[in-house]
Amino acid sequence: xxxxxxxxxxxxxxxxxxxxxxxxxxxxxxxxxxxxxxxxxxxxxxxxxxxxxxxxxxxxxxxxxxxxxxxxxxxxxxxxxxxxxxxxxxxxxxxxxxxxxxxxxxxx
Amino acid sequence: xxxxxxxxxxxxxxxxxxxxxxxxxxxxxxxxxxxxxxxxxxxxxxxxxxxxxxxxxxxxxxxxxxxxxxxxxxxxxxxxxxxxxxxxxxxxxxxxxxxxxxxxxxxxxxxxxxxxxxxxxxxxxxxxxxxxxxxxxxxxxxxxxxxxxxxxxxxxxxxxxxxxxxxxxxxxxxxxxxxxxxxxxxxxxxxxxxxxxxxxxxxxxxxxxxxxx
Numbered sequence: 001x002x003x004x005x006x007x008x009x010x011x012x013x014x015x016x017x018x019x020x021x022x023x024x025x026x027x028x029x030x031x032x033x034x035x036x037x038x039x040x041x042x043x044x045x046x047x048x049x050x051x052x053x054x055x056x057x058x059x060x061x062x063x064x065x066x067x068x069x070x071x072x073x074x075x076x077x078x079x080x081x082x083x084x085x086x087x088x089x090x091x092x093x094x095x096x097x098x099x100x101x102x103x104x105x106x107x108x
Numbered sequence: 109x110x111x112x113x114x115x116x117x118x119x120x121x122x123x124x125x126x127x128x129x130x131x132x133x134x135x136x137x138x139x140x141x142x143x144x145x146x147x148x149x150x151x152x153x154x155x156x157x158x159x160x161x162x163x164x165x166x167x168x169x170x171x172x173x174x175x176x177x178x179x180x181x182x183x184x185x186x187x188x189x190x191x192x193x194x195x196x197x198x199x200x201x202x203x204x205x206x207x208x209x210x211x212x213x214x215x216x217x218x219x220x221x222x223x224x225x226x227x228x229x230x231x232x233x234x235x236x237x238x239x240x241x242x243x244x245x246x247x248x249x250x251x252x253x254x255x256x257x258x259x260x261x262x263x264x265x266x267x268x269x270x271x272x273x274x275x276x277x278x279x280x281x282x283x284x285x286x287x288x289x290x291x292x293x294x295x296x297x298x299x300x301x302x303x304x305x306x307x308x309x310x311x312x313x314x315x316x317x318x319x320x321x
Contacts, residue, residue: 006199009252018174019192021240022247023197048201048214049254068265071203071212074258078250081171084164092157094255095264099149104156 008042010035011053019051032059039063043073051098053080054087111288116295124292128285135277142270145207149263156260159253164244170242189232197247204259209266211259216251217277257294 009019013028020026028044029035035056040063042050050073057064057077064075077088096105114120197216203206204213 006201007197014175014178015171017178017187017190018171018239018243022244032159048199048212049251051250051254068261071210071258071262072201074212074254076250076254076257079164079167079171081175083168086276088160089157092153092160092260095260096153099146099153099267105153 002020005042005045005047007049007051008047009051009078010038010042011051011078011080015053021090023052024051029056032056036060036063039075046073048072049074049076051076051078053078055080055082058085058087109283109287111291112284114292115287116292118296121289121292121296124285124289128282128289131277131282131285134145135274135282138270138274138277141207142267142274143208145263145267145270148206149260149267152256152260152263155254156253159249159256163249163253166242166246166249170239170246173235173242174239177233177239180233185232186236189236197251199251206259206263207266211260211262212255214251214255216248 005025007023008025008027009016009027010027012030016026016028025047028039029038035052039050039052039060042106052064052075054077064077067073067075077091079085079088092103097103112124114124130263200215202213202215203210205211
């Protein structure tokens with residue numbers, strides 16, 4: 001097996017190209033189906049951290065959830081070039097509600 | 109609470125009493141585990157929130173400046189400039205144990221001795237430099253965020269699972285066992301009383317017979 005990718009970034013071309021400069025593996029995709037396939041492939045190949053831009057992450061929660069129970073790969077949504085749509089924050093909120101039973105971080 | 113379907117015998121009673129003891133002890137242990145996990149989770153989730161807020165803000169800035177760089181230079185030039193990155197992120201990947209949940213533990217091996225910007229300055233503008241430098245500063249944070257967020261994720265899942273176990277023990281298993289024990293004891297007592305009255309009756313009959321003779 002060739003040396004596996006450790007950190008991968010999956011997302012639209014505009015957002016992910018920048019990550020190439022700092023030494024991450026970049027996979028640009030056009031829609032959520034491509035993104036889903038790419039993530040599956042990366043996970044099979046033993047990628048450790050996969051960053052996925054939020055506009056795709058919103059549409060493929062089922063695939064992200066499938067990898068939730070294992071320590072690796074870590075799939076993390078990140079904002080894309082047009083800013084954040086709050087998906088990452090929503091996940092934190094969901095975690096809190098799951099663990100504590102009530103949202104104690106964001107209530108205002 | 110419906111009782112278990114068992115024979116009301118002394119042996120069964122003994123067995124059930126043992127089970128109740130184990131269940132109560134397990135319940136206490138699981139509850140303690142849940143408390144500790146929630147404590148750990150609270151520590152981490154605040155950090156997680158802070159990290160995500162910071163990272164999202166900074167990443168937006170970095171991506172913005174990258175977009176700016178792209179608009180200044182032609183995309184072919186930029187893609188060429190970034191084709192061969194000079195820095196390679198090296199990770200030391202391990203697994204940490206928090207309350208018997210295996211969570212990721214990542215250390216970044218820094219190799220900052222190399223040149224950060226992988227391209228010649230002749231063709232690209234300063235905006236790209238800016239974007240790359242910003243992003244590089246963010247790298248450690250991004251990895252840390254990944255680690256913490258996954259840890260929180262897994263802890264939340266485990267806390268939920270644990271809560272179910274605690275509740276099942278507290279509200280189903282233990283009441284059921286106690287109900288069954290009560291049933292067996294009353295049944296055994298009933299048998300005992302029945303036996304006693306029978307003996308008394310027999311004794312009366314024998315005494316009457318002796319008297320007649």
